[in-house]
Amino acid sequence: MDRSDTPAAKAGTVAVGELAVKRMGFGAMRLCGGYALGAPSDRPAAHRVLRRALELGVDFIDTADSYGPGIDEELIAEALHPYPAGLVIATKGGYLRGSRGGWTPDARPERLRQALEGSLSRLRVERIDLYQLHTPDARVPFAESVGALANAQREGKIRHIGLSNVSVRQLEEARAIAPVVSVQNEYNLEDRGSEDVLRACERLGIAFIPWRPLGAGASLRPARTARVAARLQATPAQVALAWLLARSPAMLPIPGTSSGAHLEENVKAAALRLSRADLDLLE
Numbered sequence: 376m377d378r379s380d381t382p383a384a385k386a387g388t389v390a391v392g393e394l395a396v397k398r399m400g401f402g403a404m405r406l407c408g409g410y411a412l413g414a415p416s417d418r419p420a421a422h423r424v425l426r427r428a429l430e431l432g433v434d435f436i437d438t439a440d441s442y443g444p445g446i447d448e449e450l451i452a453e454a455l456h457p458y459p460a461g462l463v464i465a466t467k468g469g470y471l472r473g474s475r476g477g478w479t480p481d482a483r484p485e486r487l488r489q490a491l492e493g494s495l496s497r498l499r500v501e502r503i504d505l506y507q508l509h510t511p512d513a514r515v516p517f518a519e520s521v522g523a524l525a526n527a528q529r530e531g532k533i534r535h536i537g538l539s540n541v542s543v544r545q546l547e548e549a550r551a552i553a554p555v556v557s558v559q560n561e562y563n564l565e566d567r568g569s570e571d572v573l574r575a576c577e578r579l580g581i582a583f584i585p586w587r588p589l590g591a592g593a594s595l596r597p598a599r600t601a602r603v604a605a606r607l608q609a610t611p612a613q614v615a616l617a618w619l620l621a622r623s624p625a626m627l628p629i630p631g632t633s634s635g636a637h638l639e640e641n642v643k644a645a646a647l648r649l650s651r652a653d654l655d656l657l658e
């Protein structure tokens with residue numbers, strides 16, 4: 376998937392281990408039903424969004440066993456398998472879902488093993504390119520959770536290990552157990568609580584994957600965002616994504632949507648360039 380002429384390619388690339396992926400990824404969570412539970416109301420439409428993402432040059436798709444649960448991974452395989460060379464599908468394990476949409480951490484080694492095996496089956500692969508611990512579990516020693524992924528990596532079922540929702544201290548603890556190539560924490564224009572983690576990733580050469588890159592809409596509402604968008608004849612969402620890309624070379628945004636039109640809009644943000652004055656205003 377070395378297509379340098381596609382819209383997603385305008386963002387450049389970032390290393391995920393030895394893999395180079397375009398810095399405009401796609402988060403597939405919203406393809407499921409509401410609250411990431413159940414199947415989409417229009418399954419063929421979800422397939423079309425996934426295929427269009429690849430046409431636009433996206434070569435990094437993020438998902439998790441808890442989206443659906445399981446359904447998100449099934450949609451990806453239905454739409455894209457056999458996968459084109461260069462496509463990196465990242466998935467996660469460590470959360471259980473309740474019938475009402477709750478998120479319960481479960482990062483016991485035996486549960487992570489079960490989650491990984493399910494993801495391998497649903498994605499129809501023998502090895503996950505990037506498998507991420509979805510969240511630390513306060514009931515389980517963090518080292519045991521990471522150790523379970525390290526064991527699976529040695530068995531050849533995981534190519535690279537990533538973390539999600541972690542602190543700098545936890546990142547350092549995990550790196551003492553196994554190589555870590557990515558961190559996925561909440562981060563956006565209005566929520567910069569993981570700034571220290573982002574800077575640690577820069578220093579270590581680790582990809583930083585901001586989840587909720589638009590802040591569930593919060594990044595689109597400030598007047599300063601609208602002001603920059605008007606000047607550039609762009610949308611507030613494009614400005615918020617362009618800000619992330621400008622924030623750090625380690626940044627790998629994964630905006631998600633079930634809409635083909637929103638997908639096109641998001642990916643076009645890869646070409647948007649913010650001036651120093653724009654960046655100062657958005658600070």
